[in-house]
Amino acid sequence: MSQQTERISARAMIETVLDPGSFVSWDTPVDYGFADQEYRGQLERAAARSACDEAVITGQGSINGQDVAVVISEFDFLAGSIGKATAGRIIAAFQRATAARLPVLASPASGGTRMQEGTPAFVSMVHITAAVRAHTEASLPYLVYLRHPTTGGVMASWGSLGHITIAQPGALLGFLGPRVYETIYHEPFPPGVQVSENLQQHGIIDAVVPLEQLAQIVTRALRILAPGQVDSSAPSYPQVADRVLSQEEVWAAIEATRKPRRPSVRHVVKYAASDALQLSGTSEGENDPRMYLALARFAGQPAVIVGQDRSRADDARTAEPMGPAFLREARRGAQLAQHLGIALVTVIDTEGAALSQKAEEGGMAGQIARCIDALVGLNVPSVSLLLGQGTGGGALALLPADITIAAANSWLSPLPPEGASAIMYRDTEHAPMLAHAQLTDAFSLRREGIVQVIVPEEYDVSTAPRRFSQEVGQVLGGALQELAQRERGALRAVRNERYLAAAQRSLAPQE
Structure with missing residues (x-):
């Protein structure tokens, strides 16, 4: 339980996570002269108790x-609360990191805004957020490790803005502290809600790891996100x-893509990526278990990869088709790629979106539209991989x-062929004929300008997932290398022109 979770000091963080002797402080002494006598006494006692002159250490x-x-x-300095001097220290650290092009590892442990300083301290969360945004807009990684406890304005600002968010096991994390809730509503907060493990299950944070493992996770993330190595030679497709x-x-x-053992996005990452770090959820309270979201590196290029994990389709917990949460998680992946300035890879392998009351009330149609809009509007390189089924x-x-x-065996169609047959003929027997007539196959898609590269399937890939995944990965890496050589500023315009040209070709009279 979070009430029994040990609080980790700032010094313990530094000693456990950073290389020995590498820490250099950026902090200057705080002058308590602005405070009245009572508050100044609180600050001085907090400094003596915590061996820190403020509620945050930067460097x-x-x-x-x-x-x-x-x-x-x-936390031992006035419950890690944020006053104006604390905020100024945080802001200065983000500004200095941005100027030096350094990634930031932040580790909040705070009760929120400092009540002794009132509304001005409260509003400083906006100022901190602006500094965080300037850092992320410079395409610099921002990693967050939430420690026990983190609540209030900190959780509602810089504690929740990381590209990757990890938490201490058993940590109390939430917007409203349980003591405040009980005082206001005269009843205890429901147990097990504001706990890191529950937040991970609901897709609010990516992982829960003990402090001793944090350095390994940060190292992997930063190595994956390091600038890509560009090979100037033309890719060999x-x-x-x-x-x-x-x-x-x-x-x-079509039947080949429906084999249960056909390789999935997870196989491609496992066998073709040089490294990968899986993330979880929308960060907004949803987590579709069939979504695969990760940071990965292919052919020396960093990328965010999103796709449906068909390898989990037989799990009862993941039996439902793609729902709105899946697409909101995909949009998180697109936003991550945009913020980090790296490529986005989408893997298409779906039997179709959910058709249900829950999906309709979750805004399924709107989520599809917004996902298309996000991908069309990207300012970073993007690759889509039609790996198997491509329905609707x-x-x-x-x-x-x-x-x-x-x-080569993948396909794309407005509905499952059986569904199209049901609409057109009120049976499913015409499905093969309609699949052929609708130009669903990869070769037709290439002739239509929808697909640019085909990966051959000259054997039953369900029997050789490693081999096929490596072949797919080689082509994917070549595409990422090709895009790394293109002018970033022209990507979106060229992408849109290609789609418009394809539309015009499809409307042109057939000779």
């Missing part, structure tokens, strides 16, 4: 040799000759990209 150090800026709360598939071949391809709006939501790759 620079290294973690396994990687330089980072750190902003670390000290497989030369797959054009083919016009028969109706029987199209249907055989759920597939379309992940399709827009600078380069679209398709496995």
Whole structure:
């Protein structure tokens, strides 16, 4: 339980996470002359008790040799509360980290705003947030480790803005502190809600790890996010000759993508990425267990990767089709890529979006639209990978990209072929004919300009997931290398022009 969780001091954070002797303080002594006699006495006693002159320590150090800026709360100084001097110290640290192009590791442990300083201290959370935003807009990583306890204005500002958010096991985390809740409402707060493990389950934080493992997680994240190594040579894509598939071949391809053991996004990351760090949830209270969201590195290029994890489809907990939460999580991935200035990779392998009351009330149609809009409007490189099934709006939501790759048996259609048959003929027997007529196969998609590169499937890939995943990864890496050489400022315009040109081709009279 969070009430029994040990509080970790700022000094323990520094000694455990940073390389020995690497920490250099950025802090200047605080002058308590602004405070009245009573408040000044509280500050002086807090300083003596905590061995800190304020509720936060800032500075620079290294973690396994990687330089980072750190902003670390000290709860023993007036419950880690934020006054104007505290806020000024935090703001200065983010500004200095931005100027030096350093990632920031922040570790709040705070009861929120300092009541002794009232509204001006409360409003300083806005000023801190502005400094955090300037740092992230410079495409610099911001990592947060939430310590026990973190509540109030800190949780509602800089504690919840990390690209990656990790928490101490059993930590009390929430907006309203339980003591305040009980005083106001005259009843205890429901147990087990404001606990780090519960927040992870609900997709609010990415992971729960003990302090001793934090350095390893931060090291991996920063190595994945390091600037890419650009290979100036042209990518070597497989030369797959054009083919016009028969109706029987199209249907055989569709059946191949439905095999339970067909490789999934998880296989591609496992066997083709040099490193990956899985994230979790929308960070806004939702977590679709069939969404795979991660930071990964392919062919020396960092990327955010999102996709449906078909390998979990037989799990009873994940049996439902893609819902609105999946797409909100995908949009988080797109936003992460945009903020970090790295590529986005979307992996399409879905039997379709959920058709249910819950999905409708969750705004399914709007989420598809907003996901398409987010991908079309990206200012960073993007690759979409049609790995297997591509059914309906759920597939379309992940399709827009600078380069679209398709496995040879993959397909894309407005509905499952059986659904199209039911609409057109009130049966499912016409599904193979409609799949062929609707140009759903990868070769037709390439002729239509929807797909640019095809990965061949000259064997049953369900029997060789490692081999196929590595082949897919090689093509994916080539696409990321190609995009790394393009002018960033022109990506969105070129992407939109390509889609408009494809639309115009499809409308042109057939000769």
